[in-house]
Amino acid sequence: MPTWLFAIFALMAFIVPAHAEDIAEKATLCASCHGENGVPIDQTIPVIWGQNAGYLYVELRDFKRGARTDPIMSQMATGLSREDMMALAEYFSKKPWPNLGQKPADAATAERAQVIANSAQCSQCHLAGFLGASLVPRVSDQNHDYLLATLRAIRSGERGNNNWMTELMKAYSDQDMAALAAYLAGL
Amino acid sequence: MLLGNGMRVGLGATAALALGTCLATGALADETSNATLFGNMTAVSQDMLNRAGQDANNFLMTHGDYTQKRYFPNRQINTMNVRHLHPAWIFQTEVKETLETAPIIVNGVMYVTTAFDHVYALDARTGAEIWHYKQPLGPITVYCCGPNNRGVAVDGGMVYLATLDAKLVALDAKTGKVAWQSDIADPELGYSETMAPTAVDGKILIGTNGGEYGIRGFVKAFDAKTGKLLWTFNTIPENTVGEWATKDATGQDLHRDIAAEKAALAKLGDPFKKLGGGVWQNPSVDLANRRIYFVVGNPSPDLDGAPRPGDNLYTDSLVSVDLDTGKYVCHFQYIPHDVWDLDAVSATVLVDAKDQNGALVPAVLHAGKTGFVYVNDRKDCHLIRFSEAMVPQENMYALPTASPGTRMLPGANGGVEWSAMAVDPTLNLTYALNLHQPMHYSVKMADYPGGDKLWLGGAFTVIPEEEQWGNVTAVDYNTGKIRWQVKTPQPMIGGILATAGGLVFTGESNGFFKAYDSATGAELWRFQAGAGVNAPPSGYTVEGKEFIVVGAGGNAQVDSKRGNNIIAFTLD
Numbered sequence: 001m002p003t004w005l006f007a008i009f010a011l012m013a014f015i016v017p018a019h020a021e022d023i024a025e026k027a028t029l030c031a032s033c034h035g036e037n038g039v040p041i042d043q044t045i046p047v048i049w050g051q052n053a054g055y056l057y058v059e060l061r062d063f064k065r066g067a068r069t070d071p072i073m074s075q076m077a078t079g080l081s082r083e084d085m086m087a088l089a090e091y092f093s094k095k096p097w098p099n100l101g102q103k104p105a106d107a108a109t110a111e112r113a114q115v116i117a118n119s120a121q122c123s124q125c126h127l128a129g130f131l132g133a134s135l136v137p138r139v140s141d142q143n144h145d146y147l148l149a150t151l152r153a154i155r156s157g158e159r160g161n162n163n164w165m166t167e168l169m170k171a172y173s174d175q176d177m178a179a180l181a182a183y184l185a186g187l
Numbered sequence: 188m189l190l191g192n193g194m195r196v197g198l199g200a201t202a203a204l205a206l207g208t209c210l211a212t213g214a215l216a217d218e219t220s221n222a223t224l225f226g227n228m229t230a231v232s233q234d235m236l237n238r239a240g241q242d243a244n245n246f247l248m249t250h251g252d253y254t255q256k257r258y259f260p261n262r263q264i265n266t267m268n269v270r271h272l273h274p275a276w277i278f279q280t281e282v283k284e285t286l287e288t289a290p291i292i293v294n295g296v297m298y299v300t301t302a303f304d305h306v307y308a309l310d311a312r313t314g315a316e317i318w319h320y321k322q323p324l325g326p327i328t329v330y331c332c333g334p335n336n337r338g339v340a341v342d343g344g345m346v347y348l349a350t351l352d353a354k355l356v357a358l359d360a361k362t363g364k365v366a367w368q369s370d371i372a373d374p375e376l377g378y379s380e381t382m383a384p385t386a387v388d389g390k391i392l393i394g395t396n397g398g399e400y401g402i403r404g405f406v407k408a409f410d411a412k413t414g415k416l417l418w419t420f421n422t423i424p425e426n427t428v429g430e431w432a433t434k435d436a437t438g439q440d441l442h443r444d445i446a447a448e449k450a451a452l453a454k455l456g457d458p459f460k461k462l463g464g465g466v467w468q469n470p471s472v473d474l475a476n477r478r479i480y481f482v483v484g485n486p487s488p489d490l491d492g493a494p495r496p497g498d499n500l501y502t503d504s505l506v507s508v509d510l511d512t513g514k515y516v517c518h519f520q521y522i523p524h525d526v527w528d529l530d531a532v533s534a535t536v537l538v539d540a541k542d543q544n545g546a547l548v549p550a551v552l553h554a555g556k557t558g559f560v561y562v563n564d565r566k567d568c569h570l571i572r573f574s575e576a577m578v579p580q581e582n583m584y585a586l587p588t589a590s591p592g593t594r595m596l597p598g599a600n601g602g603v604e605w606s607a608m609a610v611d612p613t614l615n616l617t618y619a620l621n622l623h624q625p626m627h628y629s630v631k632m633a634d635y636p637g638g639d640k641l642w643l644g645g646a647f648t649v650i651p652e653e654e655q656w657g658n659v660t661a662v663d664y665n666t667g668k669i670r671w672q673v674k675t676p677q678p679m680i681g682g683i684l685a686t687a688g689g690l691v692f693t694g695e696s697n698g699f700f701k702a703y704d705s706a707t708g709a710e711l712w713r714f715q716a717g718a719g720v721n722a723p724p725s726g727y728t729v730e731g732k733e734f735i736v737v738g739a740g741g742n743a744q745v746d747s748k749r750g751n752n753i754i755a756f757t758l759d
Contacts, residue, residue, distance in 0.1 A: 115651045119648050121746070123684075128284055128741070163636060170591070176545075
């Protein structure tokens with residue numbers, strides 16, 4: 001286990017029900033992975049600064065319920081109350097989305113991604129610019145490696161807390177997903 | 188009065204000229220408009236609402252009047268002069284996202300809404316902003332098909348808004364201040380609102396979204412003055428089994444396995460608690476008989492029929508209830524046990540139509556995602572006729588299969604989606620907007636995931652290799668025959684307006700807003716709005732000048748280019 005991971009598990013012991021005044025303090029724990037300035041410590045970890053509050057809340061809730069699993073996040077969410085989760089979601093949603101410096105996809109990749117997005121009707125939920133709202137996540141300018149891994153995990157059912165997305169993603173190949181991830185990351 | 192973002196612009200006008208004109212017209216801001224035919228000019232009376240269809244000055248309801256014909260009776264703008272139509276002003280809202288608002292105009296004041304539940308009151312002559320209200324939405328709002336809002340209702344001195352987080356809000360029409368707010372339902376259970384309310388006889392009528400989230404649908408009536416709930420009609424009764432119908436309204440086989448469904452019913456019981464049945468569009472109101480007519484949307488989960496044996500009443504149905512009590516009157520189901528999301532969405536329209544014997548009877552029209560226009564008798568809801576198919580129907584009612592699924596036409600968006608029809612009663616024609624979007628339908632069993640997640644029981648995907656397009660279709664509702672049809676380069680979604688000037692106005696996803704000859708379908712005028720025109724137009728008259736107004740903000744469902752413009756057109 002890397003040292004930073006050990007440190008996080010150690011810190012989890014200190015999670016207690018949150019109050020408005022100490023949300024910022026609790027959020028410092030999140031920064032261990034999601035970044036002190038909103039830029040995650042590696043590309044497999046999602047940006048949560050500026051993410052939509054409803055989505056952040058539901059994901060925390062699903063980690064707690066076991067509907068979504070992750071070695072760190074499942075543990076992290078265990079001690080959180082609904083109020084904690086709502087407060088954390090609200091806190092991070094109000095932060096500015098960080099500049100990850102990801103490059104736009106090339107024209108051919110973008111074109112392929114747009115055809116897939118039209119086929120899957122992504123815009124119905126993720127909206128213009130793939131910014132989402134409320135329960136639907138922003139996926140534009142999200143970390144590339146996280147996006148690609150997530151698309152695949154949704155398709156396989158490994159990430160199974162949205163069965164509609166799992167069924168939808170089955171229609172698309174690895175190449176389609178590579179194009180989508182590159183396109184979205186570069187928006 | 189604030190000038191806000193409103194700009195009066197002429198053809199070729201510079202920004203400086205536009206600003207100058209705007210300031211010059213500011214002097215008119217406090218003058219009283221004498222343009223109304225009915226009412227006391229300070230508030231909307233029930234008499235005005237009752238006669239809205241004959242009011243050539245105001246546009247008082249989402250679909251024109253209680254019959255929902257969307258027929259504007261002014262003929263100042265007509266087939267002879269429409270080629271001179273040009274923008275009078277453009278108002279830019281704060282929200283650049285899917286725009287489905289039907290502008291409401293009362294005595295020279297216009298009310299429009301945007302995605303995420305903003306409401307604007309504008310000077311209908313100039314586009315100058317009078318007030319702006321933004322609903323503070325809670326963190327949990329569900330929207331299956333875009334965070335849309337289709338407009339407000341007006342009654343007395345109030346403006347009524349239904350919100351994404353399932354609240355009904357009454358605003359003071361003069362100031363935009365909240366008078367009262369009532370909970371319609373729990374947004375965390377999948378209930379949300381995108382439709383405009385309907386105001387009638389002191390009641391505010393409202394349906395609900397949520398057929399994609401396992402809700403139990405309803406239409407509710409609230410007291411217009413207090414916000415108190417008056418009655419609720421559950422669109423899903425406690426016995427939803429029906430007649431085990433094996434065919435749809437047009438006689439086509441639905442390929443149901445009735446034996447398997449009966450076995451499932453014995454095991455699971457009636458699925459009414461989470462069977463869906465949203466109501467997406469305003470009811471039409473038959474004032475003479477004190478009845479309302481509306482259509483009920485799809486069952487939940489959309490594509491998987493296994494957990495919901497039976498006909499799934501009253502999903503995919505025309506339903507009539509008593510206006511005063513909310514009690515059931517009659518229903519007619521277009522598609523029993525729907526597993527394609529080919530539900531009933533577009534608003535009903537009341538007309539007098541010929542029955543099978545050629546006698547004129549009170550009838551109700553509905554345009555289905557199936558691509559048919561259905562004509563039903565208002566007396567008992569029975570089907571009089573259905574139209575020729577307006578779009579290709581291929582492999583109709585083939586059952587969804589495991590991914591990648593079954594190809595079938597129409598796709599799950601239609602045919603006709605929520606787009607409102609218009610009717611020219613002088614021609615016996617109804618005008619419908621259609622999509623041609625070939626899709627794959629796949630099914631996958633899934634447990635109810637909780638009300639804040641989509642519960643579709645599968646997926647529908649647009650087939651990337653196939654061409655998509657749309658059309659505007661005029662159907663003779665006395666015969667069911669297509670009178671004329673115009674193909675459009677993209678699937679059509681939004682709405683249409685007919686006028687006494689012999690015109691129909693409608694917009695396209697590519698930004699074109701067009702006027703057609705309502706008798707022939709000849710294109711007479713077009714304007715490029717710079718963003719998808721996917722909203723129903725309205726007509727109004729101020730100080731003797733007729734205007735046509737429409738929103739150009741694009742649409743989430745067909746992903747057309749977004750914008751934030753309300754554009755009013757007039758003649759010099």
